Every structure is written in structure tokens, then in C-alpha cells.
Amino acid sequence: xxxxxxxxxFISAVFIYNVILSRFLGLCSFxxxxxxxxxxxxxxxxxxxxxxxxxxxxWFVYRFMLLPFNxxxxxxxxxxxxxxxFVQFVEMVVRKxxxxxxxxFGIYLPLITVNCxxxxxxxxxxxxxxLNGKQVAGSFYYSVFQGLCVGLGYTxxxxxMSGIRExxxxxxxxxxxxxxPLAFIIxxxxxxxxxxxxxxxx
Amino acid sequence: MKNLVKEFTxxxxxxxxxxxxxxxxxxxxxxxxxxxxxxxxxxxxxxxxLGSSAIVALVRDFIPDKIRIPCYIVIIATFVxxxxxxxxxxxxxxxxxxxxxxxxxxxxxxxxxxxxxFACKNSMARSFFDGLGMGLGFTLALILISGIREFLGxxxxxxxxxxxxxxxxxxxxxxxxxxxxxxxxxxxxxLLKNRKA
Amino acid sequence: MKNNLIVSGSPHIRKEGSVPRIMWxxxxxxxxxxxxxxxIFGLDAxxxxxxxxxxxxxxxxxxxxxxxxxxxxxxxxxxxxxxLLAFNLPSGVPLWLPxxxxxxxxxxxxxxxxxxxQNIFNPALVGRVFLMASWxxxxxxxxxxxxxxxxxxxxxLAILKEGKILEHISYLDxxxxxxxxxxxxxxxxxxxxxxxxxxxxxYITWHIPVTYIFTTAVFTYIFGAGQFFHGDWxxxxxxxxxxxxxxxxxxxxxxxxxxxxxxxxxxxGCGLLTAVxxxxxxxxxxxxxxxxxxxxxxxxxxxYTKNRIYGSK
Numbered sequence: 107x108x109x110x111x112x113x114x115x116f117i118s119a120v121f122i123y124n125v126i127l128s129r130f131l132g133l134c135s136f137x138x139x140x141x142x143x144x145x146x147x148x149x150x151x152x153x154x155x156x157x158x159x160x161x162x163x164x165w166f167v168y169r170f171m172l173l174p175f176n177x178x179x180x181x182x183x184x185x186x187x188x189x190x191x192f193v194q195f196v197e198m199v200v201r202k203x204x205x206x207x208x209x210x211f212g213i214y215l216p217l218i219t220v221n222c223x224x225x226x227x228x229x230x231x232x233x234x235x236x237l238n239g240k241q242v243a244g245s246f247y248y249s250v251f252q253g254l255c256v257g258l259g260y261t262x263x264x265x266x267m268s269g270i271r272e273x274x275x276x277x278x279x280x281x282x283x284x285x286x287p288l289a290f291i292i293x294x295x296x297x298x299x300x301x302x303x304x305x306x307x308x
Numbered sequence: 309m310k311n312l313v314k315e316f317t318x319x320x321x322x323x324x325x326x327x328x329x330x331x332x333x334x335x336x337x338x339x340x341x342x343x344x345x346x347x348x349x350x351x352x353x354x355x356x357x358l359g360s361s362a363i364v365a366l367v368r369d370f371i372p373d374k375i376r377i378p379c380y381i382v383i384i385a386t387f388v389x390x391x392x393x394x395x396x397x398x399x400x401x402x403x404x405x406x407x408x409x410x411x412x413x414x415x416x417x418x419x420x421x422x423x424x425x426f427a428c429k430n431s432m433a434r435s436f437f438d439g440l441g442m443g444l445g446f447t448l449a450l451i452l453i454s455g456i457r458e459f460l461g462x463x464x465x466x467x468x469x470x471x472x473x474x475x476x477x478x479x480x481x482x483x484x485x486x487x488x489x490x491x492x493x494x495x496x497x498x499l500l501k502n503r504k505a
Numbered sequence: 506m507k508n509n510l511i512v513s514g515s516p517h518i519r520k521e522g523s524v525p526r527i528m529w530x531x532x533x534x535x536x537x538x539x540x541x542x543x544x545i546f547g548l549d550a551x552x553x554x555x556x557x558x559x560x561x562x563x564x565x566x567x568x569x570x571x572x573x574x575x576x577x578x579x580x581x582x583x584x585x586x587x588x589l590l591a592f593n594l595p596s597g598v599p600l601w602l603p604x605x606x607x608x609x610x611x612x613x614x615x616x617x618x619x620x621x622x623q624n625i626f627n628p629a630l631v632g633r634v635f636l637m638a639s640w641x642x643x644x645x646x647x648x649x650x651x652x653x654x655x656x657x658x659x660x661x662l663a664i665l666k667e668g669k670i671l672e673h674i675s676y677l678d679x680x681x682x683x684x685x686x687x688x689x690x691x692x693x694x695x696x697x698x699x700x701x702x703x704x705x706x707x708y709i710t711w712h713i714p715v716t717y718i719f720t721t722a723v724f725t726y727i728f729g730a731g732q733f734f735h736g737d738w739x740x741x742x743x744x745x746x747x748x749x750x751x752x753x754x755x756x757x758x759x760x761x762x763x764x765x766x767x768x769x770x771x772x773x774g775c776g777l778l779t780a781v782x783x784x785x786x787x788x789x790x791x792x793x794x795x796x797x798x799x800x801x802x803x804x805x806x807x808x809y810t811k812n813r814i815y816g817s818k
Contacts (some may be wrong), residue, residue, distance in 0.1 A: 179389060182388055215562070226412055229412070270625050272804060281498075287491045287494040290490040290494065294487035298638060305786055477640070480639075487640075
């Protein structure tokens with residue numbers, strides 16, 4: 107486990123292979139919710155929380171339930187069940203504990219279940235930090251950290267996008283490009299700019 | 309019978325999942341780098357769509373409403389796992405090319421969306437054709453996008469060079485180019501839609 | 506009733522000059538750098554610039570016709586986009602390259618947002634990164650200065666990125682432009698003349714260029730060499746597209762923050778990103794990417810640095 111690896115994970119998850127702008131995970135929510143900053147921020151926090159938690163849980167499930175019993179082909183089913191259950195659980199807890207928080211975040215939670223980014227990161231962690239059926243040294247910490255960084259990258263993209271789209275409300279965009287098409291084009295330009303980070307060696 | 313045909317055709321143009329319903333974009337953009345990958349993903353997704361829509365429609369009366377989404381997910385995940393395993397066995401090249409996007413078919417908005425919006429309210433036969441149509445529409449959209457991207461990005465389609473001396477425009481093979489193509493295509497289809505109205 | 510009230514987003518240009526006058530002055534201020542480019546790289550530079558300008562103007566005109574909007578070609582902004590795009594290209598590129606780039610700049614960098622005053626990103630830079638991603642080979646092949654033929658040489662920053670030792674380049678060489686590079690970025694002297702004109706007339710303010718350049722200098726001084734505080738900051742300021750970017754592209758009215766405080770943040774951000782990419786990233790030059798990223802952050806910077814309305818908390 108070394109600092110270098112953490113730094114690499116940070117830079118690649120947030121900038122070079124940004125979860126939205128480069129891996130296209132979480133795109134549906136990105137396009138749909140990035141119109142205004144407040145919902146975008148709420149969604150980002152919720153997503154980050156779910157990703158980090160589910161990274162942890164799925165790692166354990168894989169390591170202690172699937173691997174030892176040679177059930178790795180059940181990865182997809184078990185992971186998505188874990189995520190769906192977890193989100194449902196969180197929703198219930200939030201609703202009980204803090205109705206205000208529920209009003210702010212609650213409606214986004216069910217959406218996160220099908221957010222490609224959550225399942226995507228869980229699968230990515232396994233692909234990256236398990237080799238030949240055995241875990242890489244520090245695998246758990248890398249996985250959780252990657253989850254955190256992916257969440258950060260998601261937040262960054264959402265914030266940039268929502269700031270831009272809010273500003274564009276005042277502009278007269280050509281009619282056929284309004285909303286979705288323009289959002290994609292902006293994403294394209296953002297993706298181009300983020301390419302400046304590629305090739306980082308350190 | 310005519311009804312069934314209608315369910316089938318609407319998924320191709322009028323309610324094309326990619327361009328009209330704007331669903332399932334994550335894998336669309338990621339795999340559309342080459343037409344071969346696009347077709348592969350399209351077939352896999354169609355298979356899952358067919359299976360899950362049919363089964364959901366079959367058992368729709370037995371699923372309690374409160375836990376219906378998790379139930380759908382389990383059904384979908386089962387078909388995805390089958391598809392995953394078949395792909396790993398019979399076409400490992402494709403499996404490697406599509407990478408994490410194969411298991412991600414589970415959360416593909418198209419599949420879950422059709423289960424929630426259609427299969428749980430309609431007969432098995434109609435759901436089957438709906439799934440078929442949507443899957444075909446999705447595959448066609450994939451072919452269109454990946455055709456553009458592969459041609460512009462590498463000068464080839466399905467590995468065959470088309471125009472001699474064509475300078476490939478690399479950006480189209482990259483995420484940025486993907487976003488650009490879908491943005492412009494969506495704008496183009498919007499234009500057609502507005503003109504008709 | 507509808508025509509009495511005009512609601513538009515900021516920025517509202519408050520100078521006495523009208524928009525066309527400002528634009529044409531900016532275009533004029535770029536002429537010294539253009540002349541320098543032609544002297545250093547030959548007539549190719551001129552053709553590339555003209556191709557870009559013509560393509561940009563025609564694109565804007567065509568877009569206006571196709572969408573049935575006002576034709577804004579005469580306000581000079583398309584011309585500036587064309588010139589700035591050309592300045593970011595090596596002089597040896599095939600002429601279709603600036604044409605494609607200019608079309609992209611105008612269509613995707615500007616018009617899809619609604620035209621002048623509404624673009625989020627600097628259009629010329631959008632075109633430039635598009636070209637860089639699409640045809641990297643052409644975009645990184647630089648003719649030797651003063652040779653007027655097809656001999657190529659690497660730019661100082663590229664040599665540095667590969668870790669080779671730089672020879673035969675003095676600061677004066679860098680300042681006057683005796684080095685490989687893009688058409689408009691090499692002759693610092695010419696660029697500064699043009700920038701001085703704009704500063705004197707008040708068309709650009711000092712905040713962004715100065716903070717941008719200063720931040721890059723400080724950062725490269727601290728981190729630019731094996732030991733801390735040994736970096737060759739003067740070299741970094743004078744090479745690559747930093748001066749061009751800091752004075753002419755990072756100061757784009759529309760794509761940058763409104764307030765002085767916001768502009769300083771913008772400048773610092775650009776400087777940091779440029780230095781980081783130059784020192785540790787894969788590309789030898791990071792100015793274009795840095796500016797575009799800060800363009801994207803501008804709506805946010807504006808939000809948090811807007812002047813307080815009198816009477817509110």
C-alpha cells in the first residue's frame with residue numbers, strides 16, 4: 107500500500123477517467139439533474155455516500171462470500187441486490203431520523219439504485235484490485251478510496267455542469283439544441299478540457 | 309396480431325429508447341467506439357430485454373407492489389448473468405471489449421424502464437414484442453452512433469477501410485467525441501421533430 | 506410591450522466603445538504578432554491565418570442564415586476567433602485544418618450557446634483542443650523558425666517534457682521568437698505591444714493576465730526543478746502559449762468572471778492548472794486546457810464573488 111497508488115487513484119478517478127465525462131457512468135442523472143445547482147449538489151452528496159458505502163459492502167461480499175465458495179459469477183446479482191437493499195435501508199433511516207433531510211435528499215435515493223456509477227464502481231474495484239482470485243495488497247483501502255474519488259469526480263462534473271446550465275438559462279440557445287443536446291455538447295467540451303490531465307506521470 | 313406488430317415497431321422509431329426516450333445512455337456512449345461492439349452490446353441488451361420483459365409480464369400478478377423494483381432487478385440480473393456467462397464462454401473478445409458495461413446492463417434504464425412502464429401492466433405476448441422492438445431500436449441506435457464514430461475516428465467500418473487516404477479524426481474515438489455525436493444527433497432529431505409539428 | 510424591455514444575461518459591456526469597435530481594436534492589436542509570425546515562419550503563417558479567418562466568418566454567416574437570426578459577422582468577433590485559432594496552430598498545417606477548426610470554433614464554441622455574449626468557453630480554444638484531439642500529429646509538428654521550408658524542430662517546452670537538455674536558447678531568443686512554436690505564440694515582443702494597446706484603451710484589465718502569469722511563475726519557481734525553489738520561472742513565462750493565452754484568451758469578456766476579485770481567482774486558477782500540466786502532465790503545454798477549465802468554473806466564481814446588493818446582508 108503506497109501513497110503513489112492513492113495519488114494515482116485520485117487523479118485518474120477525478121480527472122483523467124472522470125466517472126461521467128470519461129466512463130459515462132451516471133450519465134442519466136448527470137443530464138437530468140444538472141440543470142440547477144441545488145439538486146445537483148444534493149444528488150452528488152447522496153451518490154458519494156452510496157458509492158463509498160456500497161464499495162465497502164460489496165468488497166466484503168466478494169471477498170468473504172463469493173470468492174471462498176467459487177460463486178464469483180453471482181457477482182452482478184449479489185452486488186445489485188446489496189446496492190438496492192442498502193439504498194432502501196438508507197431511505198428508511200433518513201425518513202425516520204430527519205424528515206427535513208428526507209425532503210432534501212430522499213427523492214433522489216431510489217434513483218441512485220440504478221445509477222450506473224454505483225454498480226460500475228463496485229465492479230471496477232473488483233476488476234482493478236483483485237488479481238487471479240486473490241486480493242491485491244491494500245485492496246480494501248484502494249477500493250474505498252476509489253469510491254470516494256469517483257464520488258468527488260461526479261460532484262465536480264455535476265457542479266461545473268449545473269453552473270454552466272444555470273447561466274445558459276438566460277441565453278437564447280437554438281431551439282432544437284435546448285436542454286439535452288446542448289448538455290451533451292457542453293459535456294463534450296468539458297471532456298476535451300479534462301484531457302489536459304492525461305498522461306500524468308509522477 | 310396487428311396490436312403486437314404495433315408494439316414491435318414503436319420501439320424502433322416513434323419511441324426509440326435512445327433518441328426519443330433518452331434512456332440507457334451510459335453503455336451507448338461507452339461501447340459505440342466500433343460497430344462490432346455496438347452490435348454485440350445491442351444483441352446482449354435485447355436478449356436481456358426480451359427475457360426480463362417476458363418474465364416480468366408473466367409473474368406480474370404475483371409480485372407485491374412494495375417490493376416490485378427489487379424483484380424486477382433480480383429477474384433482470386439473472387438474465388444479465390446468463391448473458392455475461394454466455395459471452396465469456398463463446399465470445400471472450402467481445403466480453404473483454406465491452407468490459408464492465410455488460411454487468412451494467414442490469415441498471416440500464418431501458419431494461420428497468422420497460423419493466424416498470426410496460427411489462428408489469430401488459431400480457432406476456434405484448435411485453436415480448438415490446439422488448440423486441442425496444443431492443444432492436446436500441447441496437448439500431450447503437451449501430452448509427454458507432455458507425456459515425458468508427459468511420460470518422462478511424463476511417464473504417466467493421467474493420468474495413470472505406471475511403472482511401474481519409475485522415476481519421478481521432479477525437480471521435482474518445483469520450484469527448486461520443487458526447488459530441490450524441491448531442492448533435494439528438495439536436496438533429498429534435499429539429500426533425502420540430503419541423504413536423 | 507414585449508420590445509420595451511430587454512432582458513439579457515451579463516456581462517453587459519459598459520465601455521463607451523460599441524462592441525464592433527472593441528472587436529476591431531482587438532483584431533488590430535493582434536497584427537504585430539501576425540507580422541512576427543510571418544517573419545519567423547514564412548508566408549505559410551499568413552495562409553493559415555487567412556484560412557481560419559475566412560472559414561470563421563463564413564461559418565458565422567451561414568449559421569445566421571440557417572437559423573434565421575441576425576447576421577453578426579460585421580461585429581468582428583468571428584474574425585478575432587479566426588485569428589486566435591490560427592495563432593494556436595503550427596504554421597505547417599494543411600489548410601483544411603484551420604478551416605475545420607474555425608467551423609468547429611464558431612459552431613460548437615459559440616453559436617450553440619446563442620452567439621456572442623453567451624458562450625461559456627473561449628471559442629478559439631474550443632477549436633484548438635478539438636484539433637489537438639483529432640489530429641495530434643499535425644498539431645505537434647512545428648517548422649523550424651526562419652528556415653521557411655519543411656524542416657521541423659521541437660518547441661522548447663516539448664524538449665523539456667522529454668527530459669532533454671535545452672541548448673542554444675537564450676531568454677532573448679524566447680522573447681523575440683526565435684524558437685519553434687505556434688504562429689502567434691512565439692514572439693513575446695509583438696504580443697506585448699498588442700496587449701499594451703488594449704490595456705491603455707482599457708479594453709482588458711490587468712487582473713487576469715498579471716495574476717495568471719505571476720501564479721505560473723511562482724509555481725514553476727517552487728516546483729520546476731529537482732530541488733524546491735530552483736525552477737526557471739523566466740523560461741516558463743516566455744515559452745509556450747502563456748503570454749498569448751494570458752493576455753488575449755483568458756481575457757475574453759464573455760467567458761471570464763465579472764468582478765475584479767473573480768478575475769483574480771480566475772487568473773490564479775489558470776496559472777495553477779497551466780503549471781501543473783506543464784510540470785507533471787502528459788502535454789508539454791497546458792494553457793489551453795487550463796483556460797477552458799477555468800471558463801467552465803466561471804459561472805461558479807461569478808456566483809460567489811458578485812458584489813453585494815446594497816442593503817442585503
